[in-house]
Amino acid sequence: MIEDMLRTPAAVQDAERHTAHNYHPLPVVISSAEGAWVTDVDGRRYLDCLAGYSALNFGHRHPALIAAAHAQLDKLTLTSRAFIHDQFADFCRELAALCGKDLVLPMNTGAEAVETGIKVARKWGYQVKGVPAGQATIVVADGNFHGRTTTIVSFSTDDDARADFGPYTPGFKIVPYGDLTALADAVDETTVAVLLEPIQGEQGVVVPPTGYLPGVRQLCTERNVLFIADEIQSGLGRTGATFACELEGVVPDMYLLGKALGGGIVPVSAVAADTDVLGVLRPGQHGSTFGGNPLACAVATEVVRLLATGEFQRRSTELGERLHAGLHALIGKGLVAVRGRGLWAGLDIDPALMSGREACERLMERGVLAKDTHGSTIRLAPPLTITAEEIDHAVAQLAAVLAG
Structure with a gap:
C-alpha cells in the first residue's frame, strides 16, 4: 500500500518519456539538497557520494556560493x-x-x-x-x-x-x-x-x-x-x-x-x-x-x-585517508582493488558477486548514491564537505552490500 503512494516510480517514467536515452540514471528523483545530502520526491534522504562527478566539490548549495549567485542575479x-x-x-x-x-x-x-x-x-x-x-x-x-x-x-x-x-x-x-x-x-x-x-x-x-x-x-x-x-x-x-x-x-x-x-x-x-x-x-x-x-x-x-584558503585541500587529504583505509579493509571481502587519491576512489567489485550497477542500486536502497563504470567498477567522489562520520557510514553501507 505504501508503495502505491510513492511518487518516484511515476516521476521516473515521466522523465524517461520525453528524453533521449543518452544516460541510464539510477531510479531516484531528487528534489532538494544540502551539503552532502539529497532528498527525493518521497522525502527519503541519500548521502551523495558522486557529487556530480566532482562538480559539487563544495557540496550542494554551499552558503558562500549561493550568496554570490543570489547577489549577482539581482544585478x-x-x-x-x-x-x-x-x-x-x-x-x-x-x-x-x-x-x-x-x-x-x-x-x-x-x-x-x-x-x-x-x-x-x-x-x-x-x-x-x-x-x-x-x-x-x-x-x-x-x-x-x-x-x-x-x-x-x-x-x-x-x-x-x-x-x-x-x-x-x-x-x-x-x-x-x-x-x-x-x-x-x-x-x-x-x-x-x-x-x-x-x-x-x-x-x-x-x-x-x-x-x-x-x-x-x-x-x-x-x-x-x-x-x-x-x-x-x-x-x-x-x-x-x-x-x-x-x-x-x-x-x-x-x-x-x-x-x-x-x-x-x-x-x-x-x-x-x-x-x-x-x-x-x-x-x-x-x-x-x-x-x-x-x-x-x-x-x-x-x-x-x-x-x-587551502581548507578543502586539507579536508580532502585527511578525510581521503579515512575513506581509503575503510575501503582497503574491504579488499578480499567483496572488493578486489581500490584506487584513488584524496576523496576520490575507484572500487573493483568481485564480478562473481555483482556488477557495478547492481552494487549502486543496492547502495541506493541503503541511502548512499554512487555511480558505476566499466562493468564491475564503481566510483566514489563525495563532496569535500563530507564529515568523518558520513564517510564511515558510506563505507559501512558498502560493506553491508558486499556481504549480501
Missing part, C-alpha cells in the same frame, strides 16, 4: 563577450593566480575547455613551434575521457562513446596510459601537445605509476611540446591538492578546468596558460557567448577564493 547575468562586465577581471585574475599562470580563457562546459585546448595547441604549434600547416598531432592516452564532442570522441577508446559517430577527426595518436616509452616513441616533429588526465576518472579513478607525470613533463620540455593537463575532474581540491599534478610536483603548460569551478550552480570551465601559449589567439578566432558571463564569474570567483 547582471549576461552581456556576451562583446562587452566587459564588472565580475570578469576578478575571476580571470584570481583563477590565473591560483593556477600560477598568466592568462585565463573562460568557457562553459568541460568539453569546451578541451576543444579550446586542442585549438590553442594546434595554433601554437603552427605559429610558435613551426609545424607545417595542417600537420599538427596531439598524443593522448587510451582509457581517456575528455568529453563527448565529435572531435573528442575521435580519440576515445571507449566504444560506447565513439561507435557510430564517425567520420572521425584526424590528428591524434593514442598510447597506453602510464607508458613513458610508448609516449616518447609517439612524439615526433609534428607533435604539438600531450593531452592527459593526471588521474583517469571515467576509466575508474586510475592513478598512473609514480614518476609518470614528471616523466611526461620532462619529455614535453625536451621535445618542445605542450603538456596539457585535463584537471576537469581531478582538479580544484578533489585529490588533496589544488591540482592532481601537484601531487608529483608537476606544472603543465596548460590546465583544463571545469565541473567544480561552477560550484554546482552554473556550468563554468576555463583554460589557464601563460602568455606564450594562450597569447596566440586573436579576436575573432575563438569565443563563446556565455563563456565568462557575469553570473558564472561571480560564482567561480567565490570558488577560487574558497580554494585559496
Whole structure:
C-alpha cells in the first residue's frame, strides 16, 4: 500500500518519456539538497557520494556560493563577450593566480575547455613551434575521457562513446596510459601537445605509476611540446591538492578546468596558460557567448577564493585517508582493488558477486548514491564537505552490500 503512494516510480517514467536515452540514471528523483545530502520526491534522504562527478566539490548549495549567485542575479547575468562586465577581471585574475599562470580563457562546459585546448595547441604549434600547416598531432592516452564532442570522441577508446559517430577527426595518436616509452616513441616533429588526465576518472579513478607525470613533463620540455593537463575532474581540491599534478610536483603548460569551478550552480570551465601559449589567439578566432558571463564569474570567483584558503585541500587529504583505509579493509571481502587519491576512489567489485550497477542500486536502497563504470567498477567522489562520520557510514553501507 505504501508503495502505491510513492511518487518516484511515476516521476521516473515521466522523465524517461520525453528524453533521449543518452544516460541510464539510477531510479531516484531528487528534489532538494544540502551539503552532502539529497532528498527525493518521497522525502527519503541519500548521502551523495558522486557529487556530480566532482562538480559539487563544495557540496550542494554551499552558503558562500549561493550568496554570490543570489547577489549577482539581482544585478547582471549576461552581456556576451562583446562587452566587459564588472565580475570578469576578478575571476580571470584570481583563477590565473591560483593556477600560477598568466592568462585565463573562460568557457562553459568541460568539453569546451578541451576543444579550446586542442585549438590553442594546434595554433601554437603552427605559429610558435613551426609545424607545417595542417600537420599538427596531439598524443593522448587510451582509457581517456575528455568529453563527448565529435572531435573528442575521435580519440576515445571507449566504444560506447565513439561507435557510430564517425567520420572521425584526424590528428591524434593514442598510447597506453602510464607508458613513458610508448609516449616518447609517439612524439615526433609534428607533435604539438600531450593531452592527459593526471588521474583517469571515467576509466575508474586510475592513478598512473609514480614518476609518470614528471616523466611526461620532462619529455614535453625536451621535445618542445605542450603538456596539457585535463584537471576537469581531478582538479580544484578533489585529490588533496589544488591540482592532481601537484601531487608529483608537476606544472603543465596548460590546465583544463571545469565541473567544480561552477560550484554546482552554473556550468563554468576555463583554460589557464601563460602568455606564450594562450597569447596566440586573436579576436575573432575563438569565443563563446556565455563563456565568462557575469553570473558564472561571480560564482567561480567565490570558488577560487574558497580554494585559496587551502581548507578543502586539507579536508580532502585527511578525510581521503579515512575513506581509503575503510575501503582497503574491504579488499578480499567483496572488493578486489581500490584506487584513488584524496576523496576520490575507484572500487573493483568481485564480478562473481555483482556488477557495478547492481552494487549502486543496492547502495541506493541503503541511502548512499554512487555511480558505476566499466562493468564491475564503481566510483566514489563525495563532496569535500563530507564529515568523518558520513564517510564511515558510506563505507559501512558498502560493506553491508558486499556481504549480501
